[in-house]
Every structure is written in C-alpha cells, then in structure tokens.
Amino acid sequence: MTEGSPLVNIVGNIATIGYGLATLGPGIGIGLLVAKTQESVARQPEVAGQLRINMFIGMALVEALGLIGLVAGLLF
Amino acid sequence: MHIPSIAEFFPPVIAFEGTIFEINRITLVRLVSALAVSLLFWAAARRAQLVPGRAQNVAEMALDFVRVNIAEEVLGERRARPHVPLLTVMFFAIVAMNITGVVPLLNMASTSVVTVPLLLAVVAWIAFVVAGIKAHGAIGFVRASLFPSGVPWPIYIILAPIELISTFILRPATLTVRLMANMLAGHLLLVMFFSMTSYLFVETSGLMKGLGVLTFGAAFAFTLFEIFVAVLQAYIFTLLTAVYISLAQEAH
Numbered sequence: 001m002t003e004g005s006p007l008v009n010i011v012g013n014i015a016t017i018g019y020g021l022a023t024l025g026p027g028i029g030i031g032l033l034v035a036k037t038q039e040s041v042a043r044q045p046e047v048a049g050q051l052r053i054n055m056f057i058g059m060a061l062v063e064a065l066g067l068i069g070l071v072a073g074l075l076f
Numbered sequence: 077m078h079i080p081s082i083a084e085f086f087p088p089v090i091a092f093e094g095t096i097f098e099i100n101r102i103t104l105v106r107l108v109s110a111l112a113v114s115l116l117f118w119a120a121a122r123r124a125q126l127v128p129g130r131a132q133n134v135a136e137m138a139l140d141f142v143r144v145n146i147a148e149e150v151l152g153e154r155r156a157r158p159h160v161p162l163l164t165v166m167f168f169a170i171v172a173m174n175i176t177g178v179v180p181l182l183n184m185a186s187t188s189v190v191t192v193p194l195l196l197a198v199v200a201w202i203a204f205v206v207a208g209i210k211a212h213g214a215i216g217f218v219r220a221s222l223f224p225s226g227v228p229w230p231i232y233i234i235l236a237p238i239e240l241i242s243t244f245i246l247r248p249a250t251l252t253v254r255l256m257a258n259m260l261a262g263h264l265l266l267v268m269f270f271s272m273t274s275y276l277f278v279e280t281s282g283l284m285k286g287l288g289v290l291t292f293g294a295a296f297a298f299t300l301f302e303i304f305v306a307v308l309q310a311y312i313f314t315l316l317t318a319v320y321i322s323l324a325q326e327a328h
Contacts, residue, residue, distance in 0.1 A: 049149050053319060060316050064246050067253040 015073035022069025029062035080267040085189055085260070105176050106186035113172040142167045142314065150318040151325075159321055162203055166196060167314040170255070174306035177263055178299050185306070188259035190252065197248035200317040204247075208324030217324065247320060251313060258309050262302045269295035 037055040041048045087101045120135035128136055142164045147156040173192060177185030187193055208217035221243050222236045269291055276288030 053150055053315075056312065056315055057319055057323075059312075060247075060250060060319075061242075063254060064242075064250045067250050067257065070257055071253055 013073075019069045019073035022073075023066055026062050026066035030059055033058045033062065078267070078271040080264045080271065084263070084267065102184055102186050102189055105182050105184050106173060106192065108182065109172040109176050109186065110169070113168055117168075138168075139164060146311070146314050146318055150315065151322050155322070155325065156318075159203070159207070159318065162199070163314050163318055166199070166317060167310050170196065170310035170313055171307055174259060174309060175303065177259060177266070177306065178302050183266075185259040185263060187255055188263050190256050193252040193255040196255070196313065197251040200251060200313075200320065201244075201248040203317060204320040204324045205244075207321045211325040221324070251316060255309055255313055258305055262298075262305055265298060266295065266302060269298055 033055055037051050040051050085102070089098050089100050090104070091099045117135060120131045124132055143156070143160050146167070147160045147163050150156075151159065170187060173187045174185050176182040177188070205217075208221070211217070212220055222239045223232055224235075224239070227235060273288050273291045273295055276284055276291060280288075
C-alpha cells in the first residue's frame with residue numbers, strides 16, 4: 001500500500017503546547033488558593049496575616065509545576 | 077519592524093570580551109540600578125536625626141515595610157532580628173533591578189537574565205539552610221526536613237525523596253525561575269506592544285493607524301502593570317525567603 005500524504009502540515013516546537021498544558025493545573029490551583037484565602041479573611045479578618053502567609057507557602061508549591069513546565073519547554 | 081525574540085537578552089558585548097567580566101548593555105543597566113539604590117539610601121540616611129525629616133521619613137517607611145510586613149509577620153518579632161538586613165537588601169535590590177524594565181532609557185530589567193535571580197536564590201538557600209542548622213544541628217535539620225513527624229514509618233520511603241527534592245532543589249530553582257520568567261515575559265510583551273505601535277504609525281496608512289492607538293493604549297496599561305509586577309515579584313521573593321527560614325527553624 002502506498003504511503004498517504006499528510007492532511008495538515010504543522011511546523012514548530014511541541015514544547016510550547018506542553019507548556020500550555022502545564023499552565024492549566026497551577027492556574028486552577030492558585031485560583032482555589034486565593035479564593036479560599038479571600039473567604040477565610042472575610043470570615044475572620046484578625047487572622048489575615050497568618051492566612052496570607054499560608055497562601056504564599058501554598059502558592060510557592062503550586063506554581064513550581066507551572067515553572068517546571070516553562071523550563072522544560074525552553075530546555076528541549 | 078523589531079520583532080522581539082530571545083536574542084534581546086544577549087546584546088553585543090561592550091568591553092572585556094571573552095573573560096568572565098564581560099560587560100554588555102544589561103550589565104551596565106545592572107550597575108546603574110545598583111548605584112542608584114545605594115545613592116538613594118546613602119542620601120536618606122546621612123545625618124540621620126531622631127525626629128526624621130522628609131527624606132529620612134520615606135526611607136524609614138520603606139525599611140519598615142520590609143521589617144514589619146515581611147520579616148516580623150512571618151518570623152515573629154524576636155526571631156526576625158538576625159534576618160532583617162538580608163531581607164531588606166534582597167527586597168530593594170530586586171525592586172531596583174526590576175523597575176529598570178520600565179524606565180524609559182534603560183528599558184531592560186537586569187533580573188530577566190538568569191544570573192541575578194540565580195545568585196539571589198543561592199543566597200536564600202544558604203540563609204535557610206544555615207538557619208535550620210543553627211536551630212536543630214546538621215543531622216537534626218536533615219531529619220526534621222526529610223522525615224516530618226506524625227507520619228507512619230513506611231511512608232517515609234517515598235516521602236523522604238520527595239521532601240529532599242522539594243526542599244533543597246525545587247525551592248531555589250522555583251525562586252529563580254519565577255523571578256526570571258516574570259521579568260522576561262514582561263519585557264517581551266512591552267517590546268512587542270511598543271514595536272507594533274511604531275510599525276502601525278509609521279509604515280502603514282489609513283485605518284491601520286487607528287489600530288496603532290489601540291496598541292499604544294495597551295502598551296501604556298501594560299507598563300503600569302509591569303511596575304506593579306516589579307514590586308510584587310520582589311515582595312514574593314523576599315516573603316518566600318522569610319517563610320523558608322521560618323520553616324527551617326520550626327521543629328516539626
């Protein structure tokens with residue numbers, strides 16, 4: 001059987017699609033984090049400082065995966 | 077039309093080519109921002125009086141921001157004292173180097189090349205490791221980081237490698253990449269908006285010039301956003317350093 005010809009010819013780096021996919025999870029994660037912190041501060045404003053610090057700790061962990069996606073896209 | 081690319085961040089060498097002291101435009105901007113921030117604080121602190129005048133007042137407000145809102149909020153008033161100088165220097169160095177990305181003649185944030193964020197992240201890593209070793213002793217610090225308490229012992233087999241990578245490798249790596257990627261992306265977007273505006277105004281005709289007004293509006297709005305991001309990224313970097321120091325000092 002002869003080889004078929006391609007339907008579409010897309011040229012470029014698939015790493016950009018990989019990075020695009022990597023942004024989905026951290027985006028939702030950070031959105032949830034900040035939303036929950038907002039709710040909690042609205043309920044109990046006197047602990048706002050401690051809640052903000054916890055939000056930043058969580059943000060550092062969640063954002064790590066998005067940043068690894070960016071670096072992996074640039075490296076390969 | 078000047079299409080932005082990664083080559084923006086590797087401009088031609090001005091002096092000392094081939095050695096490790098190579099100076100290009102970005103190094104010059106870095107030197108200018110370091111000089112500017114040093115001069116600002118020297119001028120504000122010179123002849124410091126008990127009742128501050130205006131310039132000293134502004135400098136005190138800025139320093140108090142780092143001391144109260146970052147160091148004391150995270151570490152508590154007593155534990156924060158040894159670390160306030162480091163956090164202050166970190167915060168103002170990052171603000172000064174980020175803000176040059178929007179200053180009109182400089183137009184390049186020297187934190188957008190990996191050198192400066194990497195150096196600052198290594199300093200932060202040393203800071204929290206030394207703080208942990210001082211609090212727990214070397215073996216105790218490794219044990220408290222890699223084997224957190226309150227976990228049944230079979231889980232340590234998978235938890236310890238994860239904690240090892242997460243604590244000692246990912247923390248400085250994400251600090252670096254977060255700062256660098258934010259500044260890099262901001263610079264590329266600004267260059268794209270401004271070069272698109274100049275292209276539409278100069279080399280097209282008729283209705284396309286109207287599009288140039290839109291892109292100029294976007295460039296203006298984005299410049300304001302970049303100023304906000306510059307201060308925010310400095311705040312996040314310094315706050316995370318303080319948080320890592322605090323986590324390293326706590327007994328688990």
